[in-house]
Amino acid sequence: MLAVIAHPAFDPVALRLGPFEVHWYALAYVVGILFCVWYIKYLSRQPRLWGANPPTVNAAEADELFIYVLLGVVLGGRLGYVLFYNPAHYFSQPLDILRTWDGGMSFHGGFLGVVIACLAYGYPRGKTLDRMLDLGAAGCTVGLGLGRVANFVNAELPGRITDVPWGVIFPGDTVARHPSQIYEALLEGLVLFAAVRIATHRFGALKHPGRASGIFALGYGLSRIIVEFFREPDAQIGYIGGVFTMGMILSLPLVIIGIWLLLRSRHTA
DSSP: OOOOEEOOOOOSEEEEETTEEEEHHHHHHHHHHHHHHHHHHHHHTOGGGTTTSOOSSOHHHHHHHHHHHHHHHHHHHHHHHHHHHOHHHHHHSGGGGGOGGGOOOOHHHHHHHHHHHHHHHHGGGTOOHHHHHHHHHHHTHHHHHHHHHHHHHTTOSOBOBOOSTTOEEOTTOSSOBOOHHHHHIIIIIIIHHHHHHHHHHHSOGGGSTTHHHHHHHHHHHHHHHHHHTTBOOOTTTOOBTTTBOHHHHHHHHHHHHHHHHHHHHTTOO
16 A cells, blocks of 8 residues: 655744744653653652662652753764764864754764763762663653654654555655654654553562663663664664664663663562
8 A cells, every 4th residue: 555644844943032933843842851861860769669679760860860861861862873973074074073053963872971970870879880871771762763753843854665554755766665753753662652551560679779771771672673663774884794773783782771670679678
């Protein structure tokens, strides 16, 4: 069946105030991070979820951690994209690294940035990394989902050519493609949030350090690998070995880390 859905060609700018513009992608980042901070505060006030192990970050400290995580997400996400996806261009044009308004953020780089940020915040204060990552894993999925919706709004990162009835013809294209951004929004945002929430609220995942973050790492890695089969690879990289994409390769370590954290969490309580 031929697809007949045309992309609405949304304006990538959500709000204009004179020369000041707020893009949907930036708005998704802000809302996602604010939700994550609120959710961390909410979880820290639920003693029944933690058992004998109180949360490593309380509601007051969540605001301090927010600054570190924000820097980790932005700097890690940008540098990750530069190093993983287009190093040749940025090494030849280093000033373009600062042109964040042109797009170019990497989840995997942002993830590493958050880990480093949590270490920088937690080590001097005697806080364990796995407990902080458990809190982040519980709340960050909403931001991931919103970011993928923003990708769809901007008509960027389209999927591969398809003839499924829900295929989308993006602006400037003449063929229908998988709306892979929506696939990612559902898997990385809605499904993964539900999985971690069920684990924390029904099965006591927060009583076992590393379990919530293990579910997140494993769930995100598998979701991203699955969606990569429907997503068009980056033009400057293409397929690696004729089959794999950079997203698949970068997600495989997350799957391994997730499995390791889950196995390790069996012996932590």
